[in-house]
Amino acid sequence: MTFNTATRALLVTASLAICFSAAHAADSRKEARIDIAPGGTVNIVSGGGAIALHSGAGHQLLVSYTVHSAKIEVDQSSSDNKQRVELLTHALPGEKPTADEAKVDYDVTVPAGVSVNVSTTSAPITADGISSDIELSSETGQITVHNIAKSHVHVRSVTAPVTLQNVTMSRVDIQSTGGAVQLKNVNGQRLAAGTTSGNIDYEGDCSGGGSYILTTHSGAINVTLPATASVDLTARSTTGAVENDFPLQQKPHISFVPQQGRSFAGTSNSGSSSVELQSFSGKIRVKKQ
Amino acid sequence: MNCQKFQETLPYIIESGGGGEDDSHLLECESCASLVQDLRYIAEQAKLLLPMHDPNPRVWNNIEQSLHREGLLPEGRMSPPGHTQKNSTSQTQAKSWTPLGWVMAITALIIFAALLINYKPKSLQQTTLSAQNSAADSTQFNSDDQQLISQLSQQSPEAQRAYEASLRDVNAYIADAEQAAKSDPSDASAQELLQNAYEQKEMVYQMATARSLP
Numbered sequence: 291m292t293f294n295t296a297t298r299a300l301l302v303t304a305s306l307a308i309c310f311s312a313a314h315a316a317d318s319r320k321e322a323r324i325d326i327a328p329g330g331t332v333n334i335v336s337g338g339g340a341i342a343l344h345s346g347a348g349h350q351l352l353v354s355y356t357v358h359s360a361k362i363e364v365d366q367s368s369s370d371n372k373q374r375v376e377l378l379t380h381a382l383p384g385e386k387p388t389a390d391e392a393k394v395d396y397d398v399t400v401p402a403g404v405s406v407n408v409s410t411t412s413a414p415i416t417a418d419g420i421s422s423d424i425e426l427s428s429e430t431g432q433i434t435v436h437n438i439a440k441s442h443v444h445v446r447s448v449t450a451p452v453t454l455q456n457v458t459m460s461r462v463d464i465q466s467t468g469g470a471v472q473l474k475n476v477n478g479q480r481l482a483a484g485t486t487s488g489n490i491d492y493e494g495d496c497s498g499g500g501s502y503i504l505t506t507h508s509g510a511i512n513v514t515l516p517a518t519a520s521v522d523l524t525a526r527s528t529t530g531a532v533e534n535d536f537p538l539q540q541k542p543h544i545s546f547v548p549q550q551g552r553s554f555a556g557t558s559n560s561g562s563s564s565v566e567l568q569s570f571s572g573k574i575r576v577k578k579q
Numbered sequence: 580m581n582c583q584k585f586q587e588t589l590p591y592i593i594e595s596g597g598g599g600e601d602d603s604h605l606l607e608c609e610s611c612a613s614l615v616q617d618l619r620y621i622a623e624q625a626k627l628l629l630p631m632h633d634p635n636p637r638v639w640n641n642i643e644q645s646l647h648r649e650g651l652l653p654e655g656r657m658s659p660p661g662h663t664q665k666n667s668t669s670q671t672q673a674k675s676w677t678p679l680g681w682v683m684a685i686t687a688l689i690i691f692a693a694l695l696i697n698y699k700p701k702s703l704q705q706t707t708l709s710a711q712n713s714a715a716d717s718t719q720f721n722s723d724d725q726q727l728i729s730q731l732s733q734q735s736p737e738a739q740r741a742y743e744a745s746l747r748d749v750n751a752y753i754a755d756a757e758q759a760a761k762s763d764p765s766d767a768s769a770q771e772l773l774q775n776a777y778e779q780k781e782m783v784y785q786m787a788t789a790r791s792l793p
Contacts (some may be wrong), residue, residue, distance in 0.1 A: 307746060389737075411738065411790055427786060446782055448745050465782045467745040484775050486748045505775045507752035526768050528759050546768065570755050576651055 309536035317358055324351040327372040330407040334400070336379040338412045338431075341432035345419040346399035347496040351375060353398050358392035377439075451488075457499060475487075485509045489572075493579070495519045507574045513565070515558075516579040525576060526553040527569040535577040585611050589618070698730045719747055727787055740789065745783050754774040 300543025319550070334341060339358070346352060346546055355364055363384075365378045379499075380388050381393045389412070400406055405423040408415050411473065416432040423442040426433050429452045435443055435454045442461045445452050448489055449468040460478040464471055467486040477498045483490050483507040493514040496502050502521075504511050515521065515536055525532050531551055548554055567574050580600045585592075592601050594614065605612045660669070717788060720728065723745050732739040756773035 321643050389735075409789065411735075427789075429786060429790070444788060448783065448786060450739050465779065467779055467783060468741075469746055475758070487669065487754050494667070504770070507748070507772075507776065508754065524620075525700065528755070528772070546766075560639070568768060568772065570752065 293331075317326065317356055319354065319356040320361075321352070321354045321362070322366060323371050324353060324366065324368060324375050325349060326351050326368070326375050326401065326404055328401075328403050329405075330373045330375065331407065332375045332377065332400065333498070334377045334406070334408045336377075336394055336396065336408075336410045336413050337392045338410075339388055339395045340431075341408055341410060341415045342398070343406055343408070343415070343417040343420055343424070344397075344399045345421055346401055348401055351398060351404070352401060353377065353396070355397070357396045358393045358395075359387055361385035361387040361391050361425065362394060364394060370379045385405070385491060389428045390507050408575050458539045496521050496565055499562045500564075502563060502565045503568075505568045506572045507570045509569070511567050511569055511572060513567060513574075513576045514579050515576065518559065520559035520562040521565045522557045523565040523567070523576065524553070524555040525567040525574045527574050528552075530571045533575045535575075537578065582608060582611055586614075589615070719750055724750070729782065731790075732785060734790070738787075742783065742787050744782075749776065749780045749783055750778060 293508065326349060328349065339487040339563045341357075341520045353366070357364065358402060362379060363382055363383055365376070365380065368374065375398070377398075379392075381392065392516070393413075398406075400420055400422070402421045405425075406417070407422060407425045407427075409427045410431055411428070412430045413428060414433070415426050415428055416434045416439070417426065417436070421439065421441065424435070424438070425444040426435070427446040429448040430450050433445055433447060433450055433452045434447070436456055438457045438460060440459045441457075443454065443457060443463070445454075445462075446465045447466040450466065451469045451472070452464055452466055453472045453474075454476050455462075456464065456472045457473075457476045457483075458478065460476075462473075462476060462478065462483075464480045464483040465485075465487050469485070470508050471483050471485060471486045471488055471490045472496065473490070473492045473497045475494045476492070476535075477494055477496060477500065479498065479500045480498065480502075481556075482505075483492075484503075486507045488502045488506070489509040489512070490506055490512075491512045492502075493522075494517055497515050504513070509522075513536075517537070522541070523536075523538060524546075525534070526546065529552075532553055534554050534556075536558070538554070538558055541555055541557055544555045546553065546555075567576070580603075582604075585601065585604045588597075588601065593599070597605070597615075605615060728739060728743050728746070731742050753773070753776045756776045758768065759769040760766065760773050
């Protein structure tokens with residue numbers, strides 16, 4: 291029995307398709323449109339995988355998720371008044387999925403004005419352009435927030451690195467024990483970032499007349515400001531070093547006695563925003579952009 | 580004489596009894612005096628191993644006969660000193676040097692020599708330090724922390740490690756901040772650090788207990 295070239299190619303393609311299908315038999319992708327009231331909240335609880343949040347129009351959540359094993363499922367539920375939507379990932383009864391089997395990849399488009407709460411163990415979370423309050427929590431998965439305005443952003447992590455970029459006119463609270471926190475062009479009424487051992491890097495103008503408080507135990511704090519920054523700045527470390535390369539004018543009155551190499555204070559321009567940098571043993575450095 | 584020089588001459592001191600500078604160092608240095616005392620004790624015990632008593636002659640005879648039967652020993656090869664004559668007296672046998680006695684004596688001497696050569700005073704200090712560290716480790720976590728870590732260990736070893744490290748860091752943060760606040764109670768900055776440290780711990784607990792929910 292002989293085959294011509296076209297038949298052979300067809301057989302090979304068919305074999306590959308069968309193998310591919312078998313390999314991905316456990317993957318299951320689903321999409322859903324879920325009604326949600328203006329001002330409502332969506333709660334997402336997941337383990338591993340990845341979670342991507344985008345902004346969208348209308349009054350529906352567009353939810354797409356891929357489950358990587360038959361041992362896991364996603365429960366969707368809504369309150370009667372559509373104010374609350376839950377997306378809960380859980381193992382099926384009697385199943386003990388591995389970390390890989392427990393992964394679920396979410397892609398959620400969120401209407402304007404709908405708040406989002408996400409809680410994961412290892413899934414990286416990305417939120418882009420959300421125009422409402424967001425609360426993100428991950429133990430080890432990277433948390434990234436981009437292009438958000440006039441929101442309240444609340445981030446918590448154990449060792450997960452946290453990156454915020456272009457978050458403006460917002461209130462931002464970040465807590466991480468071991469994760470590094472990177473903030474670029476983040477401003478608003480209030481920015482509070484606290485770590486235990488993670489470094490905190492801030493690059494921006496601290497505009498908006500707000501209060502900027504960066505605190506750490508043993509991590510480093512690096513602040514890079516443009517010459518136009520209008521700040522009233524204090525930096526204090528209990529046992530760590532403090533360095534300043536940014537031109538500051540001395541304040542006539544400060545609430546503590548500055549110690550060479552351990553603390554400094556000063557203002558630039560009109561000093562409209564308050565900036566407090568504080569560490570126990572971590573090095574604090576302020577420099578000019 | 581310092582400890583290092585003294586310990587270089589330890590084999591001579593144990594063998595000859597020392598004297599002069601060695602004795603004066605022993606009077607000054609409690610650590611070296613203790614070491615010499617221990618080594619002398621070992622040496623005394625080693626000596627006791629030397630005059631080993633033979634096993635009953637029947638044991639040797641049985642072994643010899645078995646080896647002959649197996650063809651593993653030519654005639655007359657086996658008998659150790661004191662056993663060439665089956666009729667030798669028990670008194671002679673008791674004072675003889677059997678292979679077992681030799682082995683025990685040589686082993687004792689090797690152990691003794693190894694102790695002398697390898698002894699380093701730092702090892703004592705390291706033992707003390709590691710004991711202190713172990714004590715410190717056990718006090719790093721209070722009972723609530725230990726309970727939380729135990730619960731996490733049943734869920735995921737990775738989570739256990741992450742939270743254990745975080746709790747250790749946060750507890751160190753709290754301890755440092757408390758000390759700073761105590762040393763200057765009027766320092767608002769120290770109070771803020773302390774508050775932040777407790778908030779960190781609160782967050783760790785909240786996240787850990789949230790993941791514990793079914």
